[in-house]
Structures are given as structure tokens and as C-alpha cells.
Amino acid sequence: MYRDYVEPAWSAPQILLIALLVVPALGALLVALLPAARTRLVATAFAAVTFVLSVLPVLARPDEFSWFAYDPGDGPPMLPWIELDLPWVTSLRLEFHLGVDGVSYPLIVLTGLLTLLCCAYTKKKGLAALLLVLEVGVLGTFLALDLILFFLFFEVVLLPMYAVIAGWGGANRRAAARKFVLYTLAGSVLLLLGVLVVVTEAGTGDLVTLTGPSELPLTTQCIAFALLALAFAVKAPLWPLHTWLPDAHTEAPTVGSVILAGVLLKMGTYGLIRVAVGVAPDGAAWASPVLGILATVAIIAGALICLRQTELKRLIAYSSVGHMGFVLLGVATLSVTGIQAALVGNIAHGLITGLLFFLVGAIKDSAGTGSLNQLSGLRETAPRLAGLLGFAAIASLGLPGLAGFWGEAFAVVAAVQRGGPLWLTLAVVAAIGGALTAAYFLRLLRRVTHGPATPEAHTLPPAVTGIQWLAWAPLVLLTLAVGVAPSLVLGDTIQPLITLLGVGVQP
Template identity: 40%
Template sequence: MGWLSLSIWVPIICGALLLLLSREDQAKAVRWLALAASLAGLVVTLPLIAGFDTSTAQMQFVEKALWIERFSIHYHLGLDGLSFWFVPLTAFITVIVVIASWESITERVNQYMGAFLILSGLMVGVFSALDGLLFYVFFEATLIPMYLIIGIWGGPNRIYAAFKFFLYTLLGSLLTLVAVIYLYNQSGGSFDILTWHQLPLSAKEQTLIFFAFFAAFAVKVPMFPVHTWLPDVHVEAPTGGSAVLAAIMLKLGAYGFLRFSLPIAPDAAHEWSWLMITLSLIAVIYVGVVALVQTDMKKLVAYSSVAHMGFVTLGFFMFNEMGMAGGLVQMIAHGFVSGAMFLGIGVLYDRVHSRDIAAYGGVVNTMPKFAAFALLFSMANCGLPATAGFVGEWMVILGAVEYNFWVGVGAATALIFGASYTLWMYKRVYLGPVTNDNVRGLQDLSCREFLVMGVLAVAVLYMGVYPKPFTDVMNVSVAELLKHVATTKLQ
């Protein structure tokens, strides 16, 4: 078992063990054990960071063992520049969520912490799997802990939101299973994803496979028009659930496009790129306008996530290095920024128990430290230079201009809408005089909350000022993927 396996199974095993500590008097010990387990999950990713070779597009840290011999199913793991950063990002966000949930979760603490740790390991498995069926198992298994997190610790309409989340994502994935089985047969009985990349599929086969994968990945991103589940789920999910959903789970769908749709069905990806670009621009522009009229902070940031993920899919389907690398950078940056936005809303909700913008006003007068952090994260959400939110969006806009000037213009409008809805929300919540007794009695950040906000602030600023470590990892793999897609297209 190598470091990659440890990054999957350490949080899963620790999470399962926490489920055994069910007595209420064990809650304090559970919190500390969950923190230790999440830190252990982060520590085992450090050798991956130290040992990754940025000069090659080959899979690294590969582990392969026969799992089910009859069907030639393997426990096959590996990382390249397309998937690498999402492993430490997942472990990092898990640590943050455990700390952020320290006091807000008081019932079934062991189950809550255990569910997040298990979810963390499963998501790392999705990014690491090189066997098609193993990928599908990890991909579908992530639904279970998130379903429980929403359904047990969510808001008043949590059951409705949990069912909507589960049904949307499960129904989309069923077509993906059909595609996986078809590719298994076409490859002579192999579930190896890298082997599937070399299959000589006809135009009709590629189109059907492309849309079969699209059904699962577009819902998970989520792309317009199958994005409607996300705002409802975010509103009802507990703060930690919203943070992980936005920071990591949405990336599973976008990653699927890179690992499956583009390399397996390159001709279909080229043929239908106009549709993907159109849907992405609608998400960027229309959903940005929808965010302007929201009165619920969580719902506003949820629509913001749809718009930002529209940048990701837009970058992938323009078939140039700047756009595709920009999409990947945007995925990482969105993990930091959206996670910080939802955790910030959670800080206010823990005190006032309301997500309505109208319930606040003048928070800067009573929580000046928190208002400063909120301003930084709001600016990053707008795409301010020197923050993580700027780098990916700027790269995608440059790639869009290279692809088509008017597509670039459409993408650039997102910066206007992003600034409009984010800064308007900040103005109404934080600025001006104190308008009600709830705000007048607020206490500023505790040491624990300051730690969470401070660590995320450092991540947002570091990536914005010095994105080179992130882009260096992906450059060679992005170039190799584009070369593969272009070569296949010409044959």
C-alpha cells in the first residue's frame, strides 16, 4: 500500500472507527480523534507533493492489484497533472471542515465526523482511480455520506433537499454505467481507463458515449440547465456539507470530462463543443443575473458556484492550453474561495440562525475581524487580481479570446456580474449602521474561527500571488491531452 492508497483509506478507516464511539460523553474525544484523523489524511498526501515529477505526463504513484479476477477488475490508482492537486485539496478542506464544525454540531457528533472522513477518502478515490469500474464505485459511493450529512444535520427541508440531490446525481450516473460496460466490451474485457483512451470508436459510438458521460458529469458540475438541485441542497445542508460540496464534490464532474469525455470521445467532443460552450456561457451570464436577485446568502453563493464552474467547462472545450489550464486552476481556486464563503456564512448563521440578507446590516461594527476576512473572500469571489479567484478566470478569458473574440467578451461579463452580486451582498450584510438587535449583540471571531478563516485567507492570497506551483504541475499533462485529442481528430 503506497501513499496514494493511504490518502484514500486512512480517512475512510478512521471515519468508520469513529462510528463506534456513539455515547454522548465521548463527543469531545470524537472531535479530537476526527481532527487527528483528518490531519493524518493530509500528512500522507505530503509525500505525493514532494515526489511529483512535473516534467512528465505519465501516471505517477501507480498502484495496481487484481480485485475481481473473473471480470479483470483491478484496484488501479495513479495521478497525473490533471488530477494531482485535488488529492491534497480534498484532505485540506476536510481538516478545515472538522475544525469549523467543532461547536456547531452537538448531536451525533461521531456520525457527522465519520461521514466527512469517509467522504474525504471516497473523493480522493475518484481522483485517483484508473480502473473504470473502480472509478464508478468511488463516484457513486460519495453520494451516500453526503446524502446522510444533508438529511440528518440539514435545515427544515433537509429531507427534500437530500432526495433531490440523490436522485439527480444517481439518475445521471446510470447512463455512465452503461457507457462503462460498453467500453469494457469494446476493449476486449478491460476496465483500464488509459486503454479506453486508445479505442478506435466510430463517430456514432463516440457521440453516444459522450452524452452518456455528459449525463453524469454535467449534473455533478452542475451545468445549466441541470443545476437546479444545487441551490436547494446548499440552503439546507449544514455549513460543513456546503463547504465540501462546493469545494470538492462539484469538481468530480468537471474532472470526469477531462478523464473520460475528451480523451475517449475526442471527435464527439469537438463536434459538440459548441453546445458545451453555449451552456457554459449561459451558466456564466444568466445564472450570474439570477444570483443578483437572491435574498438568501447561501443561495446567492450557490448560484455563484454554478457561474464559476461555467468557467471551468468553458475552458475545457475551447481546446487550447490557456483555456484548459485555466479551467483546472479555476477548479482549485474555487475550492478555496467557495469553501471560505460558505464557512463565513456559517459563522454568521451560528450566531443569528438566519441566512437572510435582510436579517443583517452593519456587521463590521460588531465583528471587524470577521468583516475583514469576509471582504477578502468576497473580493476573491469577484476575481480581484492577487487573489485565487482571479488566476483561473483570467486564463479562461484569455483562452476564450484566442478561441473566439465574442466568446471571450461573453466570459468577461462574468467579472461584472460577480462583482455586482458579491459586493451588493457584502454591502447589505456588513456595511452601514447596525440595524437590528441580533447584529448589535454579535461577538467577533473566536480563536478557532480565526484559525479557519486565517488559513483559508493565506491559501487564497498565496495562490493569487504565486500560482506557479499549481500551473507547473498541470502544464505537461494538459499539453499531452490536447495533443491526443488533436491527433485523434485528424485520423
Template identity: 55%
Template sequence: MSVLLVVLLAVPLLGAAALLVPGPLGKAAVRFGILVSGVVFAVSVAAASVFDYADAGSIQGNVDFAWIPGLGVRFHLGIDGISLPLVVLTALLTLLCFVYLAGHEPERAREFVFALLLLELGMLGTFLSLDLLLFFVFFEVVLIPMYFVIAIWGGPGRRAAAYKFILYTLLGSAVLLVGLLFVWAQTGTLDMVRLAAEHPMSRSAQILAFVAIGLGLAVKTPMWPLHTWLPDAHTEAPTVGSVLLAGVLLKMGTYGFARVAIPILPEGAAAVAPWLGALAVVGIVYGALACLAQRDLKRLIAYSSVGHMGFVLLGFATLTPVGINAALYGNVAHGLITGLLFFLVGALKERHGTADLDQLGSGLLGRLPYVGSLLTFACVASLGLPGLAGFWGEMLALQGAYEPAAGLPRPLFLTFMVIGGLGAVLTAAYFLVMLSKVTHGPWGGPGPGLKDATRVELTAWVPLVVLILVFGLWPSALLGLTTPAVQSLLGVP
């Protein structure tokens, strides 16, 4: 297993380095990206196949050696039931993005592939790191390539959106770094496993550290009111940029709560949990109301992410096995569903030249039956229809709020549950309103030059449809993996 973890990081790094060697590639750059990301995905599947599911709560495949000996920083990697699903999700979505690009050749393809491979390296490294400083380094690696993906290959307002993205996330990272250094100063170690097992900090120090680390992670999540960079970034980013931003980058923030903030700072988490829950449910309702007001389809999906991440944060705020399982499940479900939504919206924007709901018109099911049917499927999955993956994260988060951890104010969390339930209703409302405008209505026949889903597009989209169905109908496939890890995280026997 340890060799596989090293290979997971080495392959995208070597692939990106190979693109720095001068030489003509042309369209072969995207095929090279498919090859490299395909190898990474195969290695992630191999890691999943040798993973010991009977011991999913323990760190497996430890890679641990001195990186900066003078500072006590180690190159420490490992994987457990919390990180494994996100590693496989990252590898899958990156591969599907390259497959999609095979039918949508970008300008300056060599540089684009380089940026995506560097992005994959940072995302995978974040989910595998077990040293706080190493975690921070990989957490930051993703910012520069994503900045260039938006600023170079984005829409008309790409520069402003990219500046906003980098300024917000760098500010959040600065606060995160302060929190991590404070933990180091208090404990003398950066080892996540040791810190989670020993809890060596006082309650007051834990609260200070949790606030700093939590704020840094909340920007990336994004949590209301630190979300304002997200709609612009999604609106201007190219299709694959939006897919990876929503499908993986947002999960890096929520993963930080599960891997760093809650297990290392349990008393700080308990003190801040009511505030975290309050901001989470405000985000749920705010995201739904903002979606009802949107005219641009990409902005609508972007604001929906604010609401869905609100359910994830509410799950974490309960500090219960049910709630944290809900958060981890919601992470994966949101990655699959919103990744599919941004693929589909990108396809619509490419065909119509706009994502404006009024200009898209109605009758999509008649004009483009495959695209329209898949958009309908993705929307009903995102609104939480039972039997699809989106349902379980939201339902379990509300159940966790019904019975929060001991010491948390139950009446307050019951209020959060009610408000979250209202948000779920509003979520259904804005998706149904959008579908009624776009997919239904009179059909005047295909518009000039409009083509339905291509084979390349279906190759990129169908795996996500299958996984949304699998995790919706068989939730224990994921919950059976995360539950032992969550019990270990909370110290539950």
C-alpha cells in the first residue's frame, strides 16, 4: 500500500514535469493527460482493492521519513476510510475531465494539461498527508494552477474572477497557517496521528486554534459568509475547471475538519460547534434563496454548492458518528452530482453560446433528449430524491442534528434541523423551477447546428450517473467504509 501512495503522487508530478520538456505535442497533449490520469485512477483503484476494509478506522500504507529534519517536518502519508473515497473520487473526476477535453480541444492544450496534472497532485497530496505542514503545502499547491485555469481559459470576466479566487483563498490559507503554527508551538509536533491520539493542548488553546483553522478551511469549503468568491469563479471557469473546483477543491476544506480540526482539537470543536451549525444552516437557506434569484445556470449550480456544503458543515457540527458520516457521505455525493451538473451546463453553454436561462429557452428534452434527460437526472439527484446519492447526506445530517453530541444544546440543534429541512424544501423548489423553464415546454425541433450528447461526452458522464445510482441504492457501500474511521476519529468504541 505504501508504494501505491507514493506512486499516486509521483505519476501526476512526473507527467507535469514531462510537459516542461520542449517539443511539439498539439492534440497529443490531451491524450497524454488521459494516459497519465488513467494511470493515476488505476493506481487509486489498486489502493482501494488492497485496502483492509476490516480495519478501515486505522491509518494504512504509512510512508514516514524526515523531510525537513531541522524543523521536525516529516513526509508522512497514509490512508483510511475517510480519505480513501476522496482519493478515488479525485482520480476519477480528473480522468473524466481529460476524457471530456478529448472532444473539446482547448487552446494552449499543453499548458492546460500541465495545470490540471499539477492540480491533481495537490488534491491527492492533501487527502494523503498526515503531517500538518505537508498538508498545508499540498493544500496550497492547488491554488496556482486553478488560478491560471480560470484566468487563461475562463470566460469574459475571467481575470476578475481569478483575482477574487486567489485573494480569498490565500487570505484563508494565511489564517489556516497561523492556526497550524499555533498547534505546533503548543505541542512541539506536526504529526496528525499523534495529535489526534494525545490531545495535548488546553481547552482555551484548542478553541483559539479551532477558530483559526476553521476559518481557513471555511473559505475553501466555502461557508457562508466566506463564499462570495465561488459564484464568480464557477461562472467564468472552463467546464473542467468548474467540475474539479466543485467536485474536489471544496472537499479539501471539509476534509480538513474531519482530518485536522475535529480529531486534534475536540474541546475546541465542542465549544465552536453551535456557531458552526448556525452558519451552516444560514448557508443552506441563503444558497437556496440565491438560486431562486439566478438567471445564469452556472451561477445557480454554484450557489447550490453553498447550500449543499451547509449540510456537510451541519453534519460536522453535531460531533456525532451519524452527523460526521453524513458530512463524509455528502462530500462524495456532492462531488459526483455537481461534477455531472457542471459537465452538462458546460455542454449547454457550448451549444447555445450562453448559460442564461431566458436565452436557453424551453423544450430541452425535445431538442437535446440525452442532454436534457441527464440534466433532469442530475437535478433530481441534487435536490435529494430518495434512491439517489444526494439523499443520504442531507437526511443523515438532519438526523444528526436531532440528537447532537452530549454537551451540545439540543434545542438549538433541533432548530437547526428544522431550518435545514426548510432549506431542503427550497432546494427542491429552485431545481424544479429551473427544470420547468429549461427542459419542458414546446419543442420546435433542433436548433441550427445543435447536436445532442456525443460519444466522448457520454463516456465522461455515464460513470457519474452509475455511481450516483449505486451510492443512492446501496449507501452501506460508503457508510461501511467511513463508519469505523469516524468512530476512531471520535474515540467511540
């Protein structure tokens, strides 16, 4: 039925989809060819154009769009706002199929924003070019509506991210980059196998056709879901496949950590929702108790590890394990409420953790260390930086009124709504994990911002530069905005999620 709704090829909105990929690719090429003196200006200009383009799909939103509610009896499920479906490799029945809907749109905007901020922040020519290449891969992953195309874009980010870590990282950057590649390649093999299982059995890789109640045999769905879930768990990363993440974050340059935490990890959680649950819903139902248990273990394990960390970037990296645990818990409930919690948790994590890595990167670059034992008294030596760090930490621990609250709170609510001894137990354990999250972030603030100032703290500049304000202020404002109005992220997700999960799911 979906093909009846496809617009004629090459309408203005469909050209927009192509431009979202072409503009950053051209920007990367031009930055690589131009003198280094013009790197920041040119990269920022192309990233700014891409960001503007990433916002525009909302103008193609259907008229029946509602910020707050949807009655499944009102009409057919929501289709992509914009859809471009062209023949690609006809002999293999492959299509160049792109689209945007309420599930992918917030992540597309987040990718455009963080790439713009990172390009404005860095002066390094090669690094700026690689950021734009990464943007092509990430945007393509969120736009792709064909499984093979999704896989190809998913792999585009591998080598550029390796080069970012290995080329501009810290002392152990090469080992961290190799570990990142080895884990990611293992996930790629699993993803390819899962994609081939689905395409071979279904006879199509079209995600619009495959999404919803599936005609695939249960055994096929279970095999496909297991392969796809493991692949996306590596990228997210989800416990216990997370061990590459702390090393990569610790050694990566500041902008590399921001992009890695802000959008690359979201490729895994988005793929879990859009692809794994979407094409194999019965397989997801089969695996959901295991996913819920792994999610709660990740929440507790991430918090306990953070309570023992003494290095800033490693602490923030391990905090991502816990935050992604809440995302996985929401997905595991297989309810609209739970997956909405996962979607808003994705965006909140991208905003808040991106801000945290900007801040701890500035501290480490100026002080020459990220050790909590050597940093103290920032409230006296760098009060503005200390204030921003306090804001980001409180947002990350899930304070109501800030973006981090909604994903964690409603993941627990969704588990309670799922019912039964197992899910009620998981909800309680996850809530305890939330309390531990508050404990380690308050410990971080006590160690870094309070107490007598150390010699390293005195090396920090008391003022925040203009470029730093430019990069950090949008993340602060959006953290407040999403915290007050989560409908900015969730306004048009109910209809596609009802399609994704099928009829008769929990509301």
C-alpha cells in the first residue's frame, strides 16, 4: 500500500534528501583541497548549509500532524514525510530508497547541529574534512529505507572515525583506534549476515514494506533479530560489548568524542529500533526479556564503574553505558511509551554528553590532565566553566525539567506498565541505577569544582572564549528546551511506532 503514496521522482523535497548527502561530501572534498588557513570557515559554511537542510524536512510534514495524541482508528499509519525511491542495481533488485519521518528527523537535526558545532570548534584541516565525511555516513544511515543501503552508509563511518582517533588522539590513540575498528568490524559482519537473512527470505530489502506485522517465519525472525541486535549492540555500545568505548573516548580529540557520543552511538540504537524491531517484531518479542535484563545490568554496571573512575573522559564514557542501558530498557518493553523513552533518551544523551565532552576536553587541553585527583577548585579559578560543567552533570543525572529526565523516567514507567514480576524487578533495579547515576555525578562535581584549587586548576583561563560559547550555548539551550517540551522530539513518533510495533501493542 505504501507505493501508492510515493511522490513523483525529483520533487523539491526529494532533491532535499540528495542535498543532505551531497553538500557535506562536497564540503569535505573542498576542505581537503584548500589551504589550511581557510579550513574552519569553509568547513563551518558547508556544515551550516547542511544543518539548515536538515531542519527543512519538517516543512513537508503531513497536515494531520499532531504534537500530542493519535487515535489509531483515525486513519492509516504515518508514512515518511519525504520519500525518494529510485532503481539502483536492478539486477539485484536494490533501490536507492531514502526517507524522513518522525523517528529519524530529530536524529538528522542533531547530526547536522553537532557537526556544525564541531567544525566551528576545530582549526585542523584534515579533522574538519573527516567530520564532514562522517556526517555523510551518519545522515545516510538515518535516511536509508533499504537494508542494503542502510548497511553501506552504516559502514561509511568506520574508516573516518578510525582516522580521527589515530590521527589526532592522545598518547595511546593507535591502540584505541585499532580496538574501535576490530569491534566495529565484528559488528559489521553480524549486521551483513542479518541483512542477508532478511533480504533472502523476504525477497526485498525495502524497510517500508518490511516494517510492521511480519510474514517472515518465527525461526527466521529470531535468527535475524539476534544477528542484528548483536551488531547494533556493538555500535551503541550496549553492555557487555562496550569495552572499546572508554579507550576510544579517552584518546579521541574533543570533537571526535563529541561526534562519537552524540551521533555515532545513536546509529546503533536507531538501527535496533528501525531495523531489528521493525523487520523482526516476533523475534524482538522472543528476545525482549533478555534485552531487559542486559539493560538493567548495564545501568548498574555503568554506575558502579563510574563511582570508581578518576579520569574525566573515562567517567563520561562509562556514563554512556548506563544511559544506553535506559535506552535499551525502553526498547525491550516493545511498547510505544518505552520506545518513545528510548528516542528522547537518544536525543538527550547526544545533547548532554556532547556538551560534557566539549567541557572536559577544554579542561584537559588547558590543564594538561583529566585526573580527578589533580583537578579541584574550578569554582574559584574558572567559575563559568565550573557552572557549565555543573549544569551538564545535573542534566545528565536526570533532573526533572532537563532533557535527561524523560528518557530514564519513562523507560522505568514502560517497564512497570509491561507488568509481571520480571519487568517490575527490572524497573526497580533501573530506578536504583538512576540514583547511583546521581551519586557519581555529584561526586564528580565535588571533586572538580569544590575544594582548594590545585596548581593544574590555576592553568585554566577564567573566561570562556567566543568560539566555546558558540559551540556550547546551543547544547545548553536545547537541553532546557527538550526538558521543558519533550514533544519537540516526540511530537510525530506515535503513528510510525504503532506501525513499527504492529496492532494491539501497549500504548
